[in-house]
Amino acid sequence: MALTEEDLSVVLENGIDPENPGKYADLLEDLQGNILRGHGRDHSVHLFLEFHADKVDSAKEWVENFAKNYIKSAQQQFDESARYRKEGVNGGLFANFFLSKDGYKYFGVKPFKMPKDEPFRFGMKNEAVKNLLGDPPVEEWETGYQQTLHALIIMADDDVVDLLQGVNQMTQDLRTVATIVHREDGFILRNSEGQIIEHFGFVDGISQPLFLKRDIVRSRVNNCNFSQWDPRAPLSIVVEKDRNGQKEDSYGSYLVYRKLEQNVKGWNENVASLAKELKVEPEFVGASTMGRFKDGTPLTMADVPSHAVTPTNNFNFDEDTKAMKCPFHAHIRKTNPRGDTGRVESAPNAEQALETELGHRIARRGISYGDNDINHEPETGSGLLFLCFQATIENQFNFIQSAWANQPKFVQVDVGPDPVISPPGSQNWTKEWGKEATENRPFKLWMKVKGGEYFFAPSISCLANMTSL
Numbered sequence: 001m002a003l004t005e006e007d008l009s010v011v012l013e014n015g016i017d018p019e020n021p022g023k024y025a026d027l028l029e030d031l032q033g034n035i036l037r038g039h040g041r042d043h044s045v046h047l048f049l050e051f052h053a054d055k056v057d058s059a060k061e062w063v064e065n066f067a068k069n070y071i072k073s074a075q076q077q078f079d080e081s082a083r084y085r086k087e088g089v090n091g092g093l094f095a096n097f098f099l100s101k102d103g104y105k106y107f108g109v110k111p112f113k114m115p116k117d118e119p120f121r122f123g124m125k126n127e128a129v130k131n132l133l134g135d136p137p138v139e140e141w142e143t144g145y146q147q148t149l150h151a152l153i154i155m156a157d158d159d160v161v162d163l164l165q166g167v168n169q170m171t172q173d174l175r176t177v178a179t180i181v182h183r184e185d186g187f188i189l190r191n192s193e194g195q196i197i198e199h200f201g202f203v204d205g206i207s208q209p210l211f212l213k214r215d216i217v218r219s220r221v222n223n224c225n226f227s228q229w230d231p232r233a234p235l236s237i238v239v240e241k242d243r244n245g246q247k248e249d250s251y252g253s254y255l256v257y258r259k260l261e262q263n264v265k266g267w268n269e270n271v272a273s274l275a276k277e278l279k280v281e282p283e284f285v286g287a288s289t290m291g292r293f294k295d296g297t298p299l300t301m302a303d304v305p306s307h308a309v310t311p312t313n314n315f316n317f318d319e320d321t322k323a324m325k326c327p328f329h330a331h332i333r334k335t336n337p338r339g340d341t342g343r344v345e346s347a348p349n350a351e352q353a354l355e356t357e358l359g360h361r362i363a364r365r366g367i368s369y370g371d372n373d374i375n376h377e378p379e380t381g382s383g384l385l386f387l388c389f390q391a392t393i394e395n396q397f398n399f400i401q402s403a404w405a406n407q408p409k410f411v412q413v414d415v416g417p418d419p420v421i422s423p424p425g426s427q428n429w430t431k432e433w434g435k436e437a438t439e440n441r442p443f444k445l446w447m448k449v450k451g452g453e454y455f456f457a458p459s460i461s462c463l464a465n466m467t468s469l
């Protein structure tokens with residue numbers, strides 16, 4: 001029997017267990033990997049494709065073969081990790097395949113069979129979408145992103161030589177059906193402790209919605225049985241039924257892809273000068289923008305870094321409702337207010353507000369690009385390939401960016417925009433916050449959008465049967 005709405009919206013005590021999947025077996029077999037948990041490989045290559053205009057049939061066959069030979073399902077990803085833990089056998093090359101709205105159109109999919117999310121159907125270059133997010137004009141994007149992007153392939157591996165060989169092979173293979181209009185190479189950046197960081201030097205990937213048993217069990221141990229924050233999430237925030245799937249439980253997920261350049265030198269200098277002006281430690285200024293110290297310690301819990309090997313995610317802002325410790329504008333407070341929206345006057349009630357907040361969560365799967373020497377301070381050419389999965393772009397990524405991060409009026413007072421990701425000039429930014437405050441922003445924005453697109457991760461059975469579309 002097909003999964004019901006209830007099966008998707010329930011939060012299971014221990015999440016879904018791929019070792020014993022029960023009614024979720026078909027979903028896990030047909031859903032692409034990397035959605036319910038990150039693929040975890042250290043290196044990845046992103047190939048953006050435009051299929052040749054007169055080659056629709058061959059392109060369909062090509063996608064079928066790719067789906068059968070390369071794409072890994074959620075179940076396969078789990079089985080391979082289990083095998084690695086037991087026998088030390090590495091899962092090797094990992095691959096995903098995504099289609100944009102233009103990709104669906106290219107393959108002749110009728111509107112009623114296309115993924116229904118509105119921003120997906122508009123695409124990221126759409127004027128209204130750009131205004132909502134506060135993105136720069138398309139002419140200022142990297143040229144690759146200005147092109148029509150039909151599809152995105154992600155290939156990932158721990159062994160960079162194997163990966164590049166695989167990518168070379170793929171590049172040859174693709175020639176007859178598509179042009180690779182753009183390519184990005186990503187890698188996991190680590191600090192001297194071996195923790196995963198982003199280019200500004202902060203530990204990243206700590207807070208994620210969790211769906212699978214192993215992730216939940218491990219996190220529960222590190223996070224005091226979720227006494228202050230429960231990261232468990234229902235499938236309904238990350239999957240949508242795939243209208244072109246061939247199975248009863250064929251599901252897909254929306255992928256938001258954005259290339260975000262980080263000016264590390266600018267960031268560091270701004271942190272240092274503000275620290276001098278305010279007569280505080282630079283690490284405190286950094287923490288006030290991000291909401292966590294570089295080592296991941298939440299600012300709301302401590303005045304100094306705790307140097308925990310595994311930074312905690314077990315906290316909320318209940319004891320910090322006036323933001324005396326962690327500012328309302330801090331990146332993690334803007335992008336996951338952990339109950340703050342229940343404290344505004346117009347809120348229905350705290351419980352309901354938290355429930356709504358939880359529905360906005362995204363599964364972040366980003367990876368760094370550019371300079372991989374953490375001792376350098378690149379001004380250009382380095383940053384984050386931001387990727388996140390969700391069930392609706394409108395209510396999740398777009399909502400977080402436009403209604404929370406970019407809004408100067410957030411939760412209580414005139415807190416200003418998110419200093420890490422909110423561009424000046426985005427909707428209502430200058431208007432509501434005032435020109436002077438905008439120009440005198442004590443912390444400038446050191447992140448620049450270089451381009452991006454919305455994609456859908458079709459079910460594997462859809463891709464493996466493209467010729468019958």
Ligand code: HEM
Binds near residue numbers: 206335397401420
């Ligand atoms: C270059 C750009 C970005 C940088 C440097 C950055 C950095 C970080 C860091 C260091 C964390 C804390 C680690 C963690 O809690 O896992 C974090 C958390 C987070 N970020 Fe970003 N981020 C960037 C872009 C974005 C964007 C564009 C969004 C979405 C609009 C976003 C959404 C989030 C969310 C939802 C969290 C988790 C918050 C929580 O649950 O506490 N980030 N980010």
